[in-house]
Amino acid sequence: MKIYLNNQLVDSEDAKISVFDHGLLYGDGIFEGIRIYGGCIFKLEEHLERLEQSAKAMMLEIPMDRGALLSAVSDTCRANNLKDGYIRLIVTRGVGNLGLSIRNCEQPQVIIIADKIQLYPQEYYEKGLKIITVPTRRNNPAALPPTIKSLNYLNNILAKIEAQNLGYEEAIMLNDQGFVSECTGDNIFLIKGGILYTPKIASGSLKGITREVVMGIAEGLDFKVVEADLTRYDTWIADEMFLTGTAAEIIPIVEVDGRTIGDGLPGKNTASFLKAFKQKVTEEGFHL
Numbered sequence: 001m002k003i004y005l006n007n008q009l010v011d012s013e014d015a016k017i018s019v020f021d022h023g024l025l026y027g028d029g030i031f032e033g034i035r036i037y038g039g040c041i042f043k044l045e046e047h048l049e050r051l052e053q054s055a056k057a058m059m060l061e062i063p064m065d066r067g068a069l070l071s072a073v074s075d076t077c078r079a080n081n082l083k084d085g086y087i088r089l090i091v092t093r094g095v096g097n098l099g100l101s102i103r104n105c106e107q108p109q110v111i112i113i114a115d116k117i118q119l120y121p122q123e124y125y126e127k128g129l130k131i132i133t134v135p136t137r138r139n140n141p142a143a144l145p146p147t148i149k150s151l152n153y154l155n156n157i158l159a160k161i162e163a164q165n166l167g168y169e170e171a172i173m174l175n176d177q178g179f180v181s182e183c184t185g186d187n188i189f190l191i192k193g194g195i196l197y198t199p200k201i202a203s204g205s206l207k208g209i210t211r212e213v214v215m216g217i218a219e220g221l222d223f224k225v226v227e228a229d230l231t232r233y234d235t236w237i238a239d240e241m242f243l244t245g246t247a248a249e250i251i252p253i254v255e256v257d258g259r260t261i262g263d264g265l266p267g268k269n270t271a272s273f274l275k276a277f278k279q280k281v282t283e284e285g286f287h288l
């Protein structure tokens with residue numbers, strides 16, 4: 001496998017970075033998870049835009065412009081003959097000394113991995129997923145904006161550990177006001193009375209690219225979309241519920257905190273959203 005590292009494609013055994021990289025020492029870096037479907041990179045421009053915004057927010061200078069990043073991502077896919085899979089684009093603060101200051105980190109590192117995707121078990125899509133609210137709250141945006149897709153995922157990992165300790169695979173995270181924010185690696189949607197609801201970004205969620213795509217699909221399916229302050233109660237009484245993310249695409253939720261959602265089976269509307277999404281990924285994208 002070829003890895004993109006510092007302007008070149010190297011063998012994975014040679015793709016090594018320094019132990020003094022602040023990405024490792026402090027989680028000081030950013031990333032994007034991107035899908036490639038049938039040789040088309042899905043929403044590449046949107047992912048690059050979010051990466052640039054994450055960089056700007058943490059005063060990290062990506063040493064490449066949009067065009068160079070786009071070429072590097074597609075070159076890495078081509079070098080690995082990857083037509084369907086997962087692309088991990090990472091920018092770290094780079095090598096510095098043992099201190100938090102970013103001033104001595106002179107060269108941010110750009111790393112691109114293009115590999116096969118580890119898909120979620122088919123069972124999740126057929127039977128739906130049961131999830132649970134966990135005590136760990138989503139980062140307060142005033143402390144660490146969840147809109148920055150940083151290498152610092154400990155908040156989400158702690159929530160995932162709590163869910164797994166309780167026998168669940170995914171967790172609902174609330175914000176510090178008690179409103180629903182997101183899951184550990186996916187955005188949340190629910191359908192109630194023919195309206196599609198999702199937590200506001202201000203609730204402390206990532207501005208998911210799949211979330212945006214789903215909101216676009218809703219228009220075509222004649223669903224009104226409302227970004228709202230949602231409570232646990234709102235999720236319990238939903239007619240349908242699903243999660244969205246680059247890896248997950250759209251996963252139906254059939255139980256929250258022991259409460260059955262709808263009739264306990266993946267919802268019909270959820271299936272329509274997934275069908276429309278699948279269609280989009282084959283029709284739209286950046287051709288290699």
Ligand code: PXG
Nearest residue numbers: 033184185186187206208209210245246247
């Ligand atoms: N919230 C969080 C916290 C995420 O990490 C999403 C929502 C969904 O965003 P997108 O833009 O993907 O629709 C994410 C995305 C991984 C992996 O390898 C994680 C994500 C995406 C792809 C892979 O764990 N998280």
